[in-house]
Amino acid sequence: MISTKNLELDENNVPSAWVFQYYLDLPERLTGQNVRIHSIFNPGERTPSMWVFVDNGTREYKYKDFSTGNYGNKIDLVKELFNIDFSKAIFKIINDYNKFTLEEGKYSIEVKNHAKYKVDYCHPREWNRLDQVFWLKFNIGRKMLTKYNVKPLEYYKMSKEDDEGLKSIKIEQPKLYGYFDKDDNVYKIYQPSQKKYKFIKVKAHLQGFDQLQYNEPYLVICSSLKDAMCLKQFGYNVEVIAPDSENTVIKPYIIENLKSKYKKVITLFDNDAAGVNAIAKYKQMFNINGCHLTLSKDISDAVSDYGFDKVHHELKQLLIKTLRS
Numbered sequence: 001m002i003s004t005k006n007l008e009l010d011e012n013n014v015p016s017a018w019v020f021q022y023y024l025d026l027p028e029r030l031t032g033q034n035v036r037i038h039s040i041f042n043p044g045e046r047t048p049s050m051w052v053f054v055d056n057g058t059r060e061y062k063y064k065d066f067s068t069g070n071y072g073n074k075i076d077l078v079k080e081l082f083n084i085d086f087s088k089a090i091f092k093i094i095n096d097y098n099k100f101t102l103e104e105g106k107y108s109i110e111v112k113n114h115a116k117y118k119v120d121y122c123h124p125r126e127w128n129r130l131d132q133v134f135w136l137k138f139n140i141g142r143k144m145l146t147k148y149n150v151k152p153l154e155y156y157k158m159s160k161e162d163d164e165g166l167k168s169i170k171i172e173q174p175k176l177y178g179y180f181d182k183d184d185n186v187y188k189i190y191q192p193s194q195k196k197y198k199f200i201k202v203k204a205h206l207q208g209f210d211q212l213q214y215n216e217p218y219l220v221i222c223s224s225l226k227d228a229m230c231l232k233q234f235g236y237n238v239e240v241i242a243p244d245s246e247n248t249v250i251k252p253y254i255i256e257n258l259k260s261k262y263k264k265v266i267t268l269f270d271n272d273a274a275g276v277n278a279i280a281k282y283k284q285m286f287n288i289n290g291c292h293l294t295l296s297k298d299i300s301d302a303v304s305d306y307g308f309d310k311v312h313h314e315l316k317q318l319l320i321k322t323l324r325s
Helices: 016-024 074-082 086-104 129-136 142-147 225-232 252-259 273-286 299-306 308-324
Strands: 035-037 050-054 061-065 118-124 150-162 165-171 177-180 186-190 199-201 218-222 238-241 264-268
Touching: 016 061, 016 074, 016 086, 061 074, 074 086, 118 186, 129 142, 142 150, 142 225, 150 186, 218 225, 225 238, 225 299, 252 264, 252 273, 264 273, 264 308, 299 308
Parallel strands: 218 238, 218 264
Antiparallel strands: 035 050, 050 061, 118 150, 150 165, 150 177, 177 186, 186 199
16 A cells, blocks of 8 residues: 655645756756756757756746746746646646655755856957957947947956866857946856857846937837947937846836936847747836847848848838837
């Protein structure tokens, strides 16, 4: 006879690590490390964009899917995976966990702190011909890059300290750029030649905020600093900013302050699921209208793919329509 005295009745006692391992069929056992996988909500993506990570505050595993904007805890994951409501998700987690423990035995895990590599040094260099060829594809010149404090890097270093001591690695490649704030501290590293780690976030920063002069009637929130710089090159009577990513919503008090300084604020995000979701989120949260260019994934790619004149023809009308809506 099977004993049921040790069965769980409370979802809080079901380890979040088990939930993510069981339902996502992860290739490794979770012990506190972050894991990056292909999005389960966007099966067509080529580059993995979904992170399973430990929340530092709760020490529970959560997930964030950068391709769709989905984010949440173990219950949110099951809700989204099986398209069920909150109570049914809890029931399923408890029921599946009890079945698992009856067959496999009690699941035990110790979530440890895993040291992560962090950027601790950047070594700038002079601009060269290769940089010029790369940035001018997007009609972004050295003057604009200097204005937004983008610098070419010879290399950067990352370090971490674990049980084995201090470890350091040096990364250098031909096309390597640092995004710096007004105090000349790097907040992001851009590696356009890399597919897996194209951007490395060093710290949170509202891109373009340092450069605002509040001397234009309109503000456009873009999906990236590169798109923001590209948009500025068109010479429209707008100023631009960009959050860390489309899935990073700018804080409400900042939005309200910005809305008071401009005639109108709109969003211009990417032509993909994450961009469309972000446009809808800003509309719902802040009543800010938004749009996306359909020529390519984003503005800078469109300029590279179709040229300045064609993008200008479509973009100008798109912005006017959005500003008037």
